Amino acid sequence: MTGGPWHSDTAPPVRMTRTPQAWRSLGIALTGVLFVSATLALVLTAGGFDVGTAGAALLRGAAGSPDAVFSATLVRAVPLILAGLAVAIAFQAGILNIGAEGQLLAGAAAATATALALEPSLGRGALVMGLLASGIAGGAWAAVPAWLRRRFGVLEVISTIMMNFIALYAVGFLVRGPLQEASRIYPQSPTIPEAARLPLLLPGTRLHVGFALALVAVAIAWYVLRHTAAGFRVRVVGASPSAAASAGRLNVPAVTMRAFLVSGLLAGVAGGVEVHGVTYALYDNLSPGYGYTAIAVALLGGLQPPYVLASGIFFGALEAGAAAMQRDAGVPLMLVWVIEALIILAIVAGQVVNARRRLMSVEAGA
Amino acid sequence: MNDVVTPFLEATVRTATPLALAALGETLGQKAGVINVGLEGVIIAGSLGAVVAAGAGGVTIGLLGAGLAGLLTALVFGVFVLWLRTDQIITGTALTLGALGLTSTLYHTVYGAGGAALSIPTLRPVALPGLSFIPVVGPALFHQPVVTYLAYLVAGVMWWFFYRTHAGLALRAVGERPEAAQTAGIDPRRIQWLAVMASGVLGGLAGGSLVLAQVGTFTDGMSAGRGFIAIAIVALGRWHPFGVLGAACLFGVASALQFLFQSTGSSLPYQLFLALPYVLTLVMLAGGTRGARAPAALAQRALTLR
Numbered sequence: 126m127t128g129g130p131w132h133s134d135t136a137p138p139v140r141m142t143r144t145p146q147a148w149r150s151l152g153i154a155l156t157g158v159l160f161v162s163a164t165l166a167l168v169l170t171a172g173g174f175d176v177g178t179a180g181a182a183l184l185r186g187a188a189g190s191p192d193a194v195f196s197a198t199l200v201r202a203v204p205l206i207l208a209g210l211a212v213a214i215a216f217q218a219g220i221l222n223i224g225a226e227g228q229l230l231a232g233a234a235a236a237t238a239t240a241l242a243l244e245p246s247l248g249r250g251a252l253v254m255g256l257l258a259s260g261i262a263g264g265a266w267a268a269v270p271a272w273l274r275r276r277f278g279v280l281e282v283i284s285t286i287m288m289n290f291i292a293l294y295a296v297g298f299l300v301r302g303p304l305q306e307a308s309r310i311y312p313q314s315p316t317i318p319e320a321a322r323l324p325l326l327l328p329g330t331r332l333h334v335g336f337a338l339a340l341v342a343v344a345i346a347w348y349v350l351r352h353t354a355a356g357f358r359v360r361v362v363g364a365s366p367s368a369a370a371s372a373g374r375l376n377v378p379a380v381t382m383r384a385f386l387v388s389g390l391l392a393g394v395a396g397g398v399e400v401h402g403v404t405y406a407l408y409d410n411l412s413p414g415y416g417y418t419a420i421a422v423a424l425l426g427g428l429q430p431p432y433v434l435a436s437g438i439f440f441g442a443l444e445a446g447a448a449a450m451q452r453d454a455g456v457p458l459m460l461v462w463v464i465e466a467l468i469i470l471a472i473v474a475g476q477v478v479n480a481r482r483r484l485m486s487v488e489a490g491a
Numbered sequence: 492m493n494d495v496v497t498p499f500l501e502a503t504v505r506t507a508t509p510l511a512l513a514a515l516g517e518t519l520g521q522k523a524g525v526i527n528v529g530l531e532g533v534i535i536a537g538s539l540g541a542v543v544a545a546g547a548g549g550v551t552i553g554l555l556g557a558g559l560a561g562l563l564t565a566l567v568f569g570v571f572v573l574w575l576r577t578d579q580i581i582t583g584t585a586l587t588l589g590a591l592g593l594t595s596t597l598y599h600t601v602y603g604a605g606g607a608a609l610s611i612p613t614l615r616p617v618a619l620p621g622l623s624f625i626p627v628v629g630p631a632l633f634h635q636p637v638v639t640y641l642a643y644l645v646a647g648v649m650w651w652f653f654y655r656t657h658a659g660l661a662l663r664a665v666g667e668r669p670e671a672a673q674t675a676g677i678d679p680r681r682i683q684w685l686a687v688m689a690s691g692v693l694g695g696l697a698g699g700s701l702v703l704a705q706v707g708t709f710t711d712g713m714s715a716g717r718g719f720i721a722i723a724i725v726a727l728g729r730w731h732p733f734g735v736l737g738a739a740c741l742f743g744v745a746s747a748l749q750f751l752f753q754s755t756g757s758s759l760p761y762q763l764f765l766a767l768p769y770v771l772t773l774v775m776l777a778g779g780t781r782g783a784r785a786p787a788a789l790a791q792r793a794l795t796l797r
């Protein structure tokens with residue numbers, strides 16, 4: 126016992142019911158949707174916005190045209206799916222990784238630096254190396270809180286948040302120092318050359334191959350978690366670390382550590398894909414909080430990869446819609462965070478209500 | 492020598508004040524078994540409350556507004572965590588996200604898209620007669636805005652409350668063994684509600700002091716992780732009011748270093764100093780909390796005997 130004040134099992138991860146009684150769950154889900162929509166309408170009205178105009182802008186920006194779908198919604202969904210998957214894997218293993226944002230930024234910085242350094246000699250190979258570097262950097266950024274948790278019992282909620290701020294300032298330093306563009310005027314890196322960029326998936330849109338990568342990541346994560354021994358170990362450890370430890374044959378700290386690193390790796394790749402597919406450069410506000418939104422993505426997706434894919438697209442639509450809402454109705458962009466918070470709160474409350482009902486029906490039956 | 496050391500110590504105590512207030516509030520909640528990771532959200536709500544209220548009615552009203560905003564944010568947390576019994580950490584994370592988003596949205600909605608820099612009245616330092624004339628440390632400790640004295644007072648009162656009153660004993664019992672406390676005729680739910688509400692007021696005041704005694708205006712996300720640093724300070728201060736006060740000062744040093752190096756024209760990149768408090772938090776959590784023990788029932792969801 127290393128004696129840190131934070132015991133890793135003080136915070137049971139959120140768990141989804143696997144075989145819900147369909148109607149009851151639907152009722153709870155509808156109540157949740159109502160709760161989110163009503164609170165949102167209230168905030169908009171209080172802010173003096175016309176709910177109808179804002180709502181129409183939201184829908185138009187999210188799905189109003191092929192362009193909205195393929196150049197806005199799905200493009201924004203790519204980092205959200207990857208980072209959401211990162212958070213889902215961590216949460217499944219009982220790790221509260223709130224640090225996807227920092228891991229994403231670390232990945233973006235590493236991808237930029239690698240692509241810029243290697244493109245002259247490697248050409249297209251620099252793309253692959255950049256993406257690899259982003260995964261390694263994301264994993265490295267997660268390794269610090271993972272080690273602090275294992276060695277000193279430091280609560281990862283706090284340590285990953287600290288790593289987020291450190292990443293933010295590190296990017297700030299890089300784009301004003303070693304990675305600044307040649308004229309040294311703007312706080313951003315040089316643009317990475319054509320050869321090191323992700324090709325477009327659909328010509329005429331902004332949808333890039335990163336979307337296909339995200340789909341592959343979802344499929345692999347789903348297969349590993351559901352159908353392999355490694356995935357089973359992660360789920361067992363996440364369900365109850367103490368039970369997993371006393372069952373023996375299971376190195377709980379090692380499983381936790383590995384899941385944490387994989388989580389960081391995925392979040393890092395999200396940053397790398399964003400640089401190679403969308404921004405083509407590193408700068409301060411590269412991520413509008415994708416790493417935080419990823420928490421909502423993972424929870425709404427019930428921590429299950431296929432649903433994380435769907436909820437990633439949903440939140441991509443929300444972000445795209447919010448951008449349109451700001452353009453056309455003047456609604457501040459940060460409202461998205463309020464929506465995310467409401468959705469998370471609705472989910473945790475719904476789970477509690479569901480669990481209580483089930484408990485009552487079990488007792489009534491017995 | 493004094494013209495370097497004294498301003499440095501003065502900046503230390505000034506930047507430590509919001510951290511101390513927030514961490515003392517969090518200590519109260521954690522002693523009752525509730526960890527509020529949404530403290531960051533409580534602080535930013537307090538900051539906006541302070542700006543709005545101080546703009547309307549001066550600094551005193553500003554502090555009241557900050558406390559009230561913190562209280563309301565804690566009320567939301569309480570409804571989910573204490574009434575519905577949702578997971579404390581996930582709920583707190585959502586609260587932080589929501590409060591950061593809502594304060595930014597409201598601020599830009601009310602004060603225009605650019606968020607026009609408001610000029611609001613701020614708290615001036617008040618010298619405590621006699622004490623402020625102590626060489627070197629006197630001005631640093633006793634020539635401060637009134638919120639700093641409030642932090643000293645809260646720490647003292649909290650120590651007395653925890654270790655010298657029956658109510659304080661009851662609160663600590665709830666944080667350690669809620670079932671046992673319940674058997675002894677204590678209502679854990681009521682105690683946790685009171686602790687969360689009081690800690691909300693203190694968190695709000697922390698946000699208020701950030702605005703009224705330090706920055707002088709509101710900016711998006713100005714709490715900048717202070718809520719999370721404050722949670723680390725609670726562990727570092729070993730859940731003891733005076734320990735927490737001391738730990739907060741340590742973090743004040745990290746921020747004050749920033750001003751010191753800027754004034755000496757150091758060639759080191761300034762992002763290094765901006766990142767220092769966060770790095771320090773990690774180092775301190777790793778090295779400084781050995782042997783410390785959190786309240787046993789911290790973050791426990793099931794509370795009462797069935």
